[in-house]
Amino acid sequence: KQEVTQIPAALSVPEGENLVLNCSFTDSAIYNLQWFRQDPGKGLTSLLLIQSSQREQTSGRLNASLDKSSGRSTLYIAASQPGDSATYLCAVDRRNTPLVFGKGTRLSVIA
Amino acid sequence: DAGVIQSPRHEVTEMGQEVTLRCKPISGHDYLFWYRQTMMRGLELLIYFNNNVPIDDSGMPEDRFSAKMPNASFSTLKIQPSEPRDSAVYFCASSGLAGGSSYEQYFGPGTRLTVT
Numbered sequence: 514k515q516e517v518t519q520i521p522a523a524l525s526v527p528e529g530e531n532l533v534l535n536c537s538f539t540d541s542a543i544y545n546l547q548w549f550r551q552d553p554g555k556g557l558t559s560l561l562l563i564q565s566s567q568r569e570q571t572s573g574r575l576n577a578s579l580d581k582s583s584g585r586s587t588l589y590i591a592a593s594q595p596g597d598s599a600t601y602l603c604a605v606d607r608r609n610t611p612l613v614f615g616k617g618t619r620l621s622v623i624a
Numbered sequence: 625d626a627g628v629i630q631s632p633r634h635e636v637t638e639m640g641q642e643v644t645l646r647c648k649p650i651s652g653h654d655y656l657f658w659y660r661q662t663m664m665r666g667l668e669l670l671i672y673f674n675n676n677v678p679i680d681d682s683g684m685p686e687d688r689f690s691a692k693m694p695n696a697s698f699s700t701l702k703i704q705p706s707e708p709r710d711s712a713v714y715f716c717a718s719s720g721l722a723g724g725s726s727y728e729q730y731f732g733p734g735t736r737l738t739v740t
Contacts, residue, residue: 609655
């Protein structure tokens with residue numbers, strides 16, 4: 514059974530810092546890995562999707578990498594801003610199967 | 625496309641009442657997923673459909689929960705009778721080849737259910 518772990522559970526950083534969020538999964542036979550953002554009381558915003566054949570994806574200040582063989586992904590946020598404060602969720606699936614989510618990392622960026 | 629549409633966005637009901645949550649997937653998608661998010665357990669799958677047929681309902685907590693997909697553009701999740709422990713945010717998501725080869729899942733805004 515696939516399990517997804519995100520470390521740390523919470524993170525507080527000063528504005529402007531570069532940071533890394535970690536995600537690990539137990540079964541490397543995945544099809545997609547997605548990173549989501551969730552603001553308090555809100556829905557899920559998809560940030561980046563990495564297919565199993567890819568090693569990384571970039572969007573603006575965000576860069577996500579995937580090492581399928583070791584069961585790890587990282588989300589790198591450059592030059593963090595207070596507006597980046599949210600919970601970040603990592604999820605994996607096999608093709609056309611449900612996503613398995615981690616518990617998330619709650620990020621606070623202090624001005 | 626308007627994305628995945630869920631209704632209602634918020635529902636407050638009393639214990640014992642019937643609750644029906646609704647979802648309209650993205651046109652052309654042939655997979656539909658229902659997830660539930662709680663503080664204790666995070667986001668978990670309840671049930672998913674392919675071409676309107678339920679594939680895996682092992683996440684449905686008990687017989688009080690039922691889900692249907694009568695056609696490709698509509699699904700319901702029903703709780704009868706509702707209990708306070710059903711209070712959670714319920715998300716619907718859809719995916720398919722219409723979204724490209726990635727089969728990315730697109731999420732609706734969720735329904736926040738409160739059972740008092």
